[in-house]
Amino acid sequence: MPDRVCLALVHHPTVDRVGTVVTTAVTTLDLHDFCRLARTYGLGGVYATTPLTAQRDLVASLLDHWLTGRGGEANPCRRQALQGLRVVESIDEAARDVAGRWGDEPELVATSARGGGQRVSFDEGRRRLASAERPVLLVFGTGWGLAPEALARCRWTLEPIQGPGEYNHLSVRSAASIVVDRLFGR
Numbered sequence: 001m002p003d004r005v006c007l008a009l010v011h012h013p014t015v016d017r018v019g020t021v022v023t024t025a026v027t028t029l030d031l032h033d034f035c036r037l038a039r040t041y042g043l044g045g046v047y048a049t050t051p052l053t054a055q056r057d058l059v060a061s062l063l064d065h066w067l068t069g070r071g072g073e074a075n076p077c078r079r080q081a082l083q084g085l086r087v088v089e090s091i092d093e094a095a096r097d098v099a100g101r102w103g104d105e106p107e108l109v110a111t112s113a114r115g116g117g118q119r120v121s122f123d124e125g126r127r128r129l130a131s132a133e134r135p136v137l138l139v140f141g142t143g144w145g146l147a148p149e150a151l152a153r154c155r156w157t158l159e160p161i162q163g164p165g166e167y168n169h170l171s172v173r174s175a176a177s178i179v180v181d182r183l184f185g186r
């Protein structure tokens with residue numbers, strides 16, 4: 001059922017270091033890595049969400065380069081990965097697009113480095129996704145994480161990845177790889 005699970009990389013609403021709701025800039029490296037991750041684990045694709053038209057144009061030009069331009073000619077594997085990328089304005093638009101593709105509203109699942117509140121363990125998450133009847137949007141933040149309204153938009157939140165110590169500042173790319181492997185890895 002991994003092919004009905006998509007990753008969402010959210011650039012708004014996210015928070016900054018002091019908790020202010022912000023819009024973060026798209027980082028093309030994040031998009032490449034999310035797409036390679038989704039393709040490697042047989043997921044349904046990747047949604048990059050940003051309310052900024054200029055940023056969506058940036059992603060569109062990246063897609064042109066890799067899907068129809070010289071990038072894809074030089075690196076067909078990367079073209080394959082980026083074929084799964086869609087850029088949309090918001091989490092809601094990503095959810096609508098998933099509903100359009102699979103004929104059913106997706107279940108939104110959040111990720112966060114912050115613990116507290118109800119969190120679902122990776123083992124339980126793995127079980128839920130293995131038996132899920134609806135498509136799923138696995139939501140990742142940027143900046144200092146998803147804003148409370150984005151977390152509230154999600155049905156449940158996975159437990160945070162934790163190392164042995166207090167320090168916990170994974171990049172979203174690293175976190176996504178660990179989360180996806182714990183949920184879908186062999």
Ligand SMILES: C[S@@+](CC[C@H](N)C(=O)[O-])C[C@H]1O[C@@H](n2cnc3c(N)ncnc32)[C@H](O)[C@@H]1O
Pocket residue numbers: 111112113114139140141142143144145146159160161162168169170171172173175176
């Ligand atoms: C740079 S991190 C933001 C870290 C932020 N302190 C937070 O509370 O999520 C951006 C995104 O990576 C993911 N992430 C980062 N560290 C994580 C962790 N330890 N456990 C789960 N997800 C994590 C989350 O999706 C987070 O929104």
